[in-house]
Amino acid sequence: MIFPQGDPTYRLDPSEPIPPARAFREQVPVFSANIPHDHPRYAEYSRLVGATTVLAAPITAGERRLGVLVVYAPRAPIFAEDDLALIQLLADQAAVILESRALIDEATRVRAYEEATRLKEDFLSAAAHDLKTPLTTLVARAQLIERRVLRDPAAPTDLASIQLLVHEAQRLKRLVLELLDAARTEQGRLVGVCTEVDLVPLARDICQQQGSERHLCAVEASEPVVGIYDQIRLQQLLENLVENAVKYSPAGGDVRVRIWHEAQQAHLTVTDSGIGIPPEDLPHIFDRFYRANNVDDRRFAGMGLGLFICRGIAEQHGGQIQVSSRPGQGSIFHVMLPLAREGVAIYA
Amino acid sequence: MHEAPILVIDDDQAIRDTVSEILSFEGYPVVTAANGADGLRYTEQSQPALILLDMRMPVMDGWAFTYELRARGAMPPIVVMTAAQDARRWAKEIGATGHLAKPFELHDLLDVVARIYGPPEGLRES
Numbered sequence: 350m351i352f353p354q355g356d357p358t359y360r361l362d363p364s365e366p367i368p369p370a371r372a373f374r375e376q377v378p379v380f381s382a383n384i385p386h387d388h389p390r391y392a393e394y395s396r397l398v399g400a401t402t403v404l405a406a407p408i409t410a411g412e413r414r415l416g417v418l419v420v421y422a423p424r425a426p427i428f429a430e431d432d433l434a435l436i437q438l439l440a441d442q443a444a445v446i447l448e449s450r451a452l453i454d455e456a457t458r459v460r461a462y463e464e465a466t467r468l469k470e471d472f473l474s475a476a477a478h479d480l481k482t483p484l485t486t487l488v489a490r491a492q493l494i495e496r497r498v499l500r501d502p503a504a505p506t507d508l509a510s511i512q513l514l515v516h517e518a519q520r521l522k523r524l525v526l527e528l529l530d531a532a533r534t535e536q537g538r539l540v541g542v543c544t545e546v547d548l549v550p551l552a553r554d555i556c557q558q559q560g561s562e563r564h565l566c567a568v569e570a571s572e573p574v575v576g577i578y579d580q581i582r583l584q585q586l587l588e589n590l591v592e593n594a595v596k597y598s599p600a601g602g603d604v605r606v607r608i609w610h611e612a613q614q615a616h617l618t619v620t621d622s623g624i625g626i627p628p629e630d631l632p633h634i635f636d637r638f639y640r641a642n643n644v645d646d647r648r649f650a651g652m653g654l655g656l657f658i659c660r661g662i663a664e665q666h667g668g669q670i671q672v673s674s675r676p677g678q679g680s681i682f683h684v685m686l687p688l689a690r691e692g693v694a695i696y697a
Numbered sequence: 698m699h700e701a702p703i704l705v706i707d708d709d710q711a712i713r714d715t716v717s718e719i720l721s722f723e724g725y726p727v728v729t730a731a732n733g734a735d736g737l738r739y740t741e742q743s744q745p746a747l748i749l750l751d752m753r754m755p756v757m758d759g760w761a762f763t764y765e766l767r768a769r770g771a772m773p774p775i776v777v778m779t780a781a782q783d784a785r786r787w788a789k790e791i792g793a794t795g796h797l798a799k800p801f802e803l804h805d806l807l808d809v810v811a812r813i814y815g816p817p818e819g820l821r822e823s
Contacts, residue, residue: 474781474782477780477782478780478781478782479780481780481799481800482709482712482780482799483711484799484800485709485712485715485780485799485800485801486709486711486712486715487800488800488801488802488803489712489715489716489719489800489801489802489803489806490711490715492719492802492803492804493715493718493719493722493803496719496722496803497722510718513711513714513715516711517711
């Protein structure tokens with residue numbers, strides 16, 4: 350085959366006698382004014398595709414043979430042998446472009462790899478740091494209990510220490526589960542089995558659990574809002590948003606969840622009257638390990654993965670999450686998700 | 698005799714309480730602070746014999762605490778306690794006497810304290 354007109358499976362065989370193969374093999378521009386005459390073996394094909402005259406020039410970057418530029422016409426004298434110089438010039442230009450493209454691609458690949466490596470290292474060192482904190486108490490406190498018993502076997506059970514161990518072990522468990530979810534978020538593997546889920550009763554349950562005398566939590570919805578979701582992940586998303594809203598609100602600060610549908614989308618907002626988020630932190634609030642500058646770590650424990658996972662849950666359902674906030678006045682988190690469509694079902 | 702205590706500064710309450718209880722159980726006098734600023738307030742009234750210092754803390758971190766402490770002319774030995782990988786480097790940065798990388802074992806804590814502070818009161822030769 351000499352003129353593969355868009356055939357993606359075509360591979361040039363450099364041992365063939367025709368101009369493109371010779372140009373590649375001998376690294377010189379080659380001209381044939383009459384293919385059927387010069388290469389009778391290709392006469393049939395030449396007639397079929399209507400190409401009689403061929404110009405071919407090698408595309409070469411230094412020693413590397415990148416390909417061949419082939420131009421053909423139904424008859425002479427659309428091209429003549431004189432055009433070889435021009436076609437070689439074009440082929441040389443193509444070589445420069447291909448070569449710089451390859452360099453840019455390579456540089457991009459290296460940069461992406463370095464960035465991924467750096468992110469992974471940051472992730473690991475931040476994760477290790479956070480895991481070591483409860484672990485320090487677990488190790489040293491357990492050894493203290495042991496030491497007390499060894500010194501005085503008749504001493505009463507140190508219930509407070511044991512309760513501390515239980516508490517810190519649970520803290521460690523939560524951190525490990527959160528880290529695993531963060532890794533799944535990275536890999537786009539957060540969402541599992543999806544079924545029909547009505548957001549309204551889901552939100553009401555969560556509000557009931559999270560609300561207290563200090564913080565009223567109310568759901569406003571006038572009708573069911575149903576989508577095809579991973580129920581466990583949606584629950585996690587809502588819990589996280591409501592928990593944050595409660596955590597960062599002063600006593601008496603109410604939390605409101607509104608749910609409605611509009612323009613083929615499910616909408617859900619969680620509004621609080623809490624400490625709010627400084628404007629400089631807003632663009633990063635869904636980033637991994639990011640915590641706003643006005644968060645007192647001592648009062649509000651957390652790894653900075655909650656909202657990162659929330660965004661993953663929304664996006665991996667084909668939705669999105671946004672935030673608007675004013676420091677001191679509270680925050681509004683807005684989740685948009687696809688609605689269930691009549692007659693459409695997904696069995697994941 | 699009233700002995701100068703060991704000052705434990707850590708923002709994590711569970712760690713603070715655990716370190717403090719381990720040391721008290723051995724008979725060491727201990728005081729605690731939840732951040733550098735609280736720790737500094739203590740040193741203005743009374744001189745600790747040794748400071749066990751977490752580095753990353755809200756309000757005032759370990760670096761700022763050390764700087765302020767030195768600016769007031771106080772030079773008690775400091776042992777850095779941190780979960781970060783840079784424990785050794787950070788300890789050198791602030792001119793600490795040693796470091797304890799979290800999670801540390803009870804006997805590592807007691808060993809470091811015994812070497813710097815000495816044995817607890819009850820075990821000393823009178």
